[in-house]
Amino acid sequence: MELTRIWLTLLALTAATTALAFVPGPAAAAALLAVAFLKARAILGGFLHLGRGSGWRAAFTVPLAIWLALVWGLHVI
Amino acid sequence: MRVQDLPGEPIMWVLIASELLVFAxxxxAMAGVRLTDPAGFAAAQAQLHGWxxxxxxxILVSSGFCAALAERACHRGDGRRARIGLALAALGGAAFLAVKVVEYAGDLRAGLGMESHPFFTFYYLLTGFHAAHVLFGIGVLALVAIRLRPEEVQAGAAFWHMVDLVWVLILPPVYLLG
Known part of the structure; x- marks a missing residue:
C-alpha cells in the first residue's frame, strides 16, 4: 500500500510537471524544480528506503535542494 | 548518521551519489553555457517533444514501482512475484528506450543533430548517457532475476531507482526550463 501511494504520488507530480511546463516565468521555473525535488525525495525515501530518522535522507536531499536552487538561479539571471 | 544505517550495500550508495554528481x-554546465545565448537555448529547446x-x-516511475514490488516480494520469499515485478520493470525500461528512439529519430529527421546548437550537444550527451544507464539497468534486472537473492535484487532495484531519480532531475532543465 505504501509503495502504491508513492507511485501514485510520483504520477501526480509528473502530471503537475506537465501542467507547469506551459506556464512561463521564473516562478513557474521554481515550481518545476520544486516538483522535481519532491519526486526525487519520494524516490529516495519511498523506493530507496532512505529513512527519515537516520539522517541519510537529509544528506541527499539538502545538497539536492541547494543544487536545484543553483540551477534556478542560473536560469533566471 | 552511520554507514550501517544505509539500506543495502554501501558501495551501491557510492555509485548512486557519484552518478548523481556526474549528471548534476x-x-x-548546460545551465552555465546557456547564459551565453539564452534566446538560442530557448529556441532550440522549444523544438523538443516535451510530451x-x-x-x-x-513509464519510468511505473517501472520503478514494479522494481520496488519485486524487491518486497523477494524479501518475502515470493520468487514468482519477484520475477514478474523485475520483468515488468525491465519491460518499462524497454518501453522508455523505444520512446527515446522515436524521439531521437524525429529530432534527427528535423535536422537537429548534436552540432546544430550547443543545447543539442548537452541534450544528446545527457539523455544519451542516461539511456545507456537504462540499457545497462535492464541487463542488471535480468541478471538479478536469474539468481533471485534478496540482497542482489535490492541492489538491482536500487540501481534502477537511481536511473529513475536521474531522469526526474534531467527533465526540467533539459526539456522544460525554456
Whole structure:
C-alpha cells in the first residue's frame, strides 16, 4: 500500500510537471524544480528506503535542494 | 548518521551519489553555457517533444514501482512475484528506450543533430548517457532475476531507482526550463 501511494504520488507530480511546463516565468521555473525535488525525495525515501530518522535522507536531499536552487538561479539571471 | 544505517550495500550508495554528481555537473554546465545565448537555448529547446519526455517519466516511475514490488516480494520469499515485478520493470525500461528512439529519430529527421546548437550537444550527451544507464539497468534486472537473492535484487532495484531519480532531475532543465 505504501509503495502504491508513492507511485501514485510520483504520477501526480509528473502530471503537475506537465501542467507547469506551459506556464512561463521564473516562478513557474521554481515550481518545476520544486516538483522535481519532491519526486526525487519520494524516490529516495519511498523506493530507496532512505529513512527519515537516520539522517541519510537529509544528506541527499539538502545538497539536492541547494543544487536545484543553483540551477534556478542560473536560469533566471 | 552511520554507514550501517544505509539500506543495502554501501558501495551501491557510492555509485548512486557519484552518478548523481556526474549528471548534476552536466546539467550545471548546460545551465552555465546557456547564459551565453539564452534566446538560442530557448529556441532550440522549444523544438523538443516535451510530451514524449512526460510519457517517459510516467513509464519510468511505473517501472520503478514494479522494481520496488519485486524487491518486497523477494524479501518475502515470493520468487514468482519477484520475477514478474523485475520483468515488468525491465519491460518499462524497454518501453522508455523505444520512446527515446522515436524521439531521437524525429529530432534527427528535423535536422537537429548534436552540432546544430550547443543545447543539442548537452541534450544528446545527457539523455544519451542516461539511456545507456537504462540499457545497462535492464541487463542488471535480468541478471538479478536469474539468481533471485534478496540482497542482489535490492541492489538491482536500487540501481534502477537511481536511473529513475536521474531522469526526474534531467527533465526540467533539459526539456522544460525554456
Amino acid at each position: 555537473a552536466g546539467i550545471t 514524449m519526455a512526460a510519457l517517459n517519466t510516467a
